[in-house]
Amino acid sequence: MVDVYLFSGFLGSGKTSMMTDVIRQLKEQNIKPAIIMNELGKLNFDSQAVEEDVPLKEMLNGCICCSGSEKTEAQIQTLLAESEFDVLIIETTGAAHPVEALDAVYSPLFADQLNIKGIVTVADSKRWLERDQLSPQVRSLFLEQIRHAHLILANKSDLLTEEERAKVTFEIQSLNPHAQLLQTTNGRVPLKYLQSLHATARPTNIESAPISQMHLSSRLVTFTEPVEQEVFEEWLRTIPSTIYRMKGYVPIKGMKNPMLFQYAYGLTQWMPEYMQMSPNIVIIGENVNELEVVGTL
Structure with a gap:
């Protein structure tokens, strides 16, 4: 089965930096990655960060979580048919609701081939502290991306004081006590934290799986x-x-x-x-x- 990670977070939060570093770590362990990148516009400049030897599918001018769900299904089917890989990373647009993004990915046509490891949300720590300045709609989506995550990166922690870092950690963990939270810089996260996630339910393992990963x-x-x-x-x-x-x-x-x-x-x-x-x-x-x-x- 192919392990699947959904990378969530607002524009500028550090998703692409995280993705490139995760790809590097996967290659060091001889694990073959494939990438689906989603962008609301007609151009996806972030795809330039993906090396040529990594299978890549782009979804442009639409959101993975609404009208793009059928395109997502087709892209995954094409990747499964054309390429050999062990891990699929899906970088969603900043406008994607995590539950709807997961819905778009997990089709019954190929569900038995995928192991959804989890949603990794990159949260801009400065933006979190200033979230009250966001519009109600944007703030609501920002909170939903954090609330449904299995792993949260409180990114750009180097820009905060020690007191601010403690405040961000406490407030985000209060919103989502199920997920592990890491303070990061440049979106760098050790691969072991991603590999320990389990968001696909397994009857034989459910009792031993940590409840924080089965939220x-x-x-x-x-x-x-x-x-x-x-x-x-x-x-x-x-x-x-x-x-x-x-x-x-x-x-x-x-x-x-x-x-x-x-x-x-x-x-x-x-x-x-x-x-x-x-x-x-x-x-x-x-x-x-x-x-x-x-x-x-």
């Missing part, structure tokens, strides 16, 4: 039998609000092929599927391994 996680579920659509929708009404996304193919009694299914924050969508797709769905949320799904074992 936001993803899970692939395979149906063992067709289900009644009404029964499935009744089950959906009982799931906790901490389940944010589901998508995939649900086998419905009386239907020849599994139906394409989408769920987001309580809203559902069904579409007929004209091919015999594998009866799998991906679930994204908090503590997803504790959720019992009808029609599965």
Whole structure:
């Protein structure tokens, strides 16, 4: 399986600096990386930081988390088909919500080939201290990127006083007590901290996995039998609000092929599927391994 990391954070926070240093560390360990870079504009100057021998796909003029989700799926499928690599790094645009970015990446078509290691958020420490000056919408996204991270880099810590560094650490850890927080300069983080992340739920390991790494996680579920659509929708009404996304193919009694299914924050969508797709769905949320799904074992 390919390990996948999502790098999150606002423009100028240090994501690209972190990415180039992580690539260097991977190569030193003979681990082959591949990169998907997302940019809202039509040009991606950051791609120049990626060496030619590293497989690279660019997503320009759109956000990975909304209209770009289908493009992301296509880019990952192309990488898996054309290149050999051990680790996939996805650098999201600063406007990407981490839950939606994870949703765009984790397609049921290739979920069994990917091991989502986690969301690494780079937070500009100076910007954190001045966050009240941001617009409400930008500040909300800034906080969400931190709240859903599995690992947080309080970057540019060299620009702060010792008292300011302590204040940033305390306040960010209060917002997200589940994630490990590192104070960094130039986005440099030892690779071992990334490799220790576990955001893909595994039934056999769930009890031993640190709870801090299972806060936001993803899970692939395979149906063992067709289900009644009404029964499935009744089950959906009982799931906790901490389940944010589901998508995939649900086998419905009386239907020849599994139906394409989408769920987001309580809203559902069904579409007929004209091919015999594998009866799998991906679930994204908090503590997803504790959720019992009808029609599965």
